[in-house]
Amino acid sequence: MADTPLPPRMTLAQLDAARRDFEAVLGASQCFFEDLDRRTYQDKFAVDDSAHHPAGAVAPESLEQVQAVLRVANEHRLPVFPIARGKNLGYGGTAPVMAGSVVLDLSRMKAIEFDEEMGTVLVEPGVGFYDLYDYVQRNNLPYWLSVPANSWGSVMGNALDRGVGYTPYGEHTRNICGLEVVLANGEVVRTGMGAAANAPTWQLYPFGFGPGWDQAFVQSNFGVVTKMGMWLMPAPESLIGLDCEFDRPEDLKVMVDTIGPLRRERILQQSPSIGNWMRAAAVLTTRDEWTDEPGALSDTVIDAIRRRFDIGWWGVSLRLYGREDINRAALGHLRTAMGNAGPMKMVETEWRQGDPMQYSTWTGTPVTFAMQNVNWYGGRGGHIGFSPVLPQDGDAALAQFRRTYARYQEYGMDYQGSFAFGERHLTNVNAMVFNKDDRAQMGRIDPFFRQLVADAAENGYYEYRTHLDYMDLVAESYDFNGGALQRMNESVKDALDPNGIIAPGKSGIWGSRWRSEGESA
Template identity: 80%
Template sequence: MADIPLPPGFTAMKMDQARAELEALLGASKVFFEDLDRISYKDKFAINDAGHHPAGAVAPESVEEVQAVLRVANQYRLPVFPIARGKNLGYGGTAPVLAGSVVLDLSRMKKIEFDAELGTVLVEPGVGFYDLYDYVKRNNLPYWLSVPANSWGSVMGNALDRGVGYTPYGEHTRNICGLEVVMPDGDVVRTGMGAFSDAPTWQAYPFGFGPAWDQMFVQSNFGVVTKMGMWLMPEPESVLGLDVQFDKPEDLKTMVDVIGPLRRERVLQQSPSIGNWMRAAAVLTRRTDWTDEPGALSDAVIDAIRQRFNIGWWGVELRVYGREGITRASMDILRKAMGDAGPLSMTETSWTKGEPLPPSTWNGAPTTFPMQNVNWYGGRGGHIGFSPVIPQDGDAAVAQFARTYARYKEYGMDYQGSFAFGERHLTNVNAMVFNKDNPEMMGRIDPFFRALVADAKEHGYGEYRTHLDYMDLVADTYDWNGGALWRLNEKVKNALDPNGIVAPGKSGIWPKGFEQERGQ
């Protein structure tokens, strides 16, 4: 058997002892420490395959078994890294931040409780979007999910990492209402109204009495979330929309400045995303179908791809949801605003309750086909995302695009970018697609990413989430008052988790005992 990765201060004997105790508590069928197990829990899209290797994994099936794992972890000071389903590809997947950690795989915890009157659901970590979608359909419930473009992950895991979808309920973190959390010392806490015994309002009112803690467990390592309440959107009476294409890179300014006010006024209540030509084309074709030229694609090749698939340089899909009278009035506003902006093309869509509903992220149906973009370069495809938050302003968007596009060209990479609307902000999601079988290309990714972070930092823009490799780098960019937020995070971490066992290094939060690993 190959050498087992060990966390700092561990010996193989100590790991064997911890493993034996875990097997005694959980049973051998829930403990995974063989070579194949460790390979299975590696980051499939890692830039550097030598990093973030786990020592093994455990797969508890209940809160009591999670508590048992944490007892062993505290006894041995063994770092554990919770995952829901481990499908957060491009951000680390199933791998831990700290090599030698034991992955706490919660994917076997799959209970669903649904309140059909209020449209709330209580899920465990292993409930995926397909699981919940099937549950809603099987029980003929009049509600729609909100799903990310690649929907094979955990409903809980996505919300806790601030994932987004495309309906009016698309900012998933905002829809969290009540958590159950196993704290590092094994205590079980319910937040909000869940702190009140037998409260029927746990999933109805997000705050409770006193401080509201739900958001403390988002992108943090302060505890292990075992249940999450979430609000779902009632099935609307109608959905009307426009699929709009624009011809030139500089048209991004017009698109942002026209769509932004409609979003802020809530004429548009959904979360639209402006994407460039490659976001559409990379799932339909490969680069080698068009050219073998090195470096970033030329304008001539880009034009040929666009003509083949009849797409603009930028495209966006806009939808309005609700009662038919409201959607028709909103659509009149939307149609005029976008038509006056001078698009390359506009295609109208419509759906009324009772009509056949084609599967789409716009109506909350899970999809996975967008992940085909990782085949763009061939070989073992992968990607990571660089996603700074910027003001919802056309000039700011064009300037951010120009800086980023120049870096893509500098590092010889093909640009796949989008600008996703919140109510007051834009998230500039840039997919760095690569071929893991091309060592020369892989050698460019790290300096490329670091250059993008530095460019964004210079203009006051920070990422909203990032890959395991860059959690320390990104955390360091949040530097107001000498890193006061970082100090607060670590004070809380050390108070709640004095042995530093839960996900050390997650989001750049390092506990005492592992602080020497920061930046490593």
């Protein structure tokens, strides 16, 4: 126990006293403070293995137990870090921002309430995408999920960190409708129409009366979310689409300028993602099958990999959902537009109700095979993501790609990148895949990441989501009026959580008690 991580200004004796109080309200079987427990809750993909180690974890099973945990945390002024299932790999996983925090593991809270008529669901934090998918299938409900590429995480946790999927409901945060939140003082609040005790519209109308608070609890540390309402997509009559491959890096411009207007016009209602060759190949092969050359891969090796798997430099899958006659009319526009863009390959795909199901992210089927990419370099694989938000403009996307690709080559890293469409924006998701056993490579990751942040900010582009290590860096980059947004966030934090017990440092929000810790980190 001598090496137990502790929050600043807390002694081991104080932590032991808090642990005993946690055990009194939860039972010893729901408290985890042994060395193995602490290792279990560390970040598996950490760049710096010495950071963000928890002092232990507690796992409440009910709203009342969450309230009890926060009561103990307040009494001892001990920071707790809520996680839903801890599968947000590449962004911190199960670990807290502040080392020595106690992880508040909500994965045992797994209740599901489904309104079949309206297509809404109310979930607790521990409900994973597989759990909800199984629930829908078991009850023969006529709805499809939207799932991320790695689907073993929490439905709630993913939405609260602005995760995305690939269907028309792919911007998950937009589909939140009503939250139940435990504030730091133990008070339970329901947002939107849930603020009225008997309203049947809690999951139907997201705004309620007065300020809208659902989004205030997204990527924040203002409270602990214990229930979340979400809208699901009615199962479509048909699913029709195109899989397109493009041959050259510079084809990114025409791809963005072709798909963007279709998305903005809502002919294309899904959230497509243009991915480079490595995103496709890294789940099928590993680097050592092709070369042992140091540094970033040469064009010769890249061309050989592409020939083996018959893939373009860039690829994109476009899908149309809903009534078959409407889809077929839209397909004509889609086929013409993409054909005029000059793809090296374009394959049509279709499904209608009654056909065997196409199990993929396009049909809202949970998958995990995309995690295979972390084995690219061998050893203990991992990744973190750098994901700035861009205008939906081909010239801007191509310039961003060229800057970023040059940095990957400069730092000796193989480029895995994609450009994901919203309705008006692009998110440039750059995966930094690494081998944690390669000390030289791991030494390059931090300066590489910071250089990408600086490059993007110089051009007015900023991240929407980041790893624990970089939350302060990214928060500080939002610098309008000397960081007025951050000051407002801190004011709200101090008002709702004066003791700073809920996730200090989350999204760069520390609260006055810990602010100096963040500034010195």
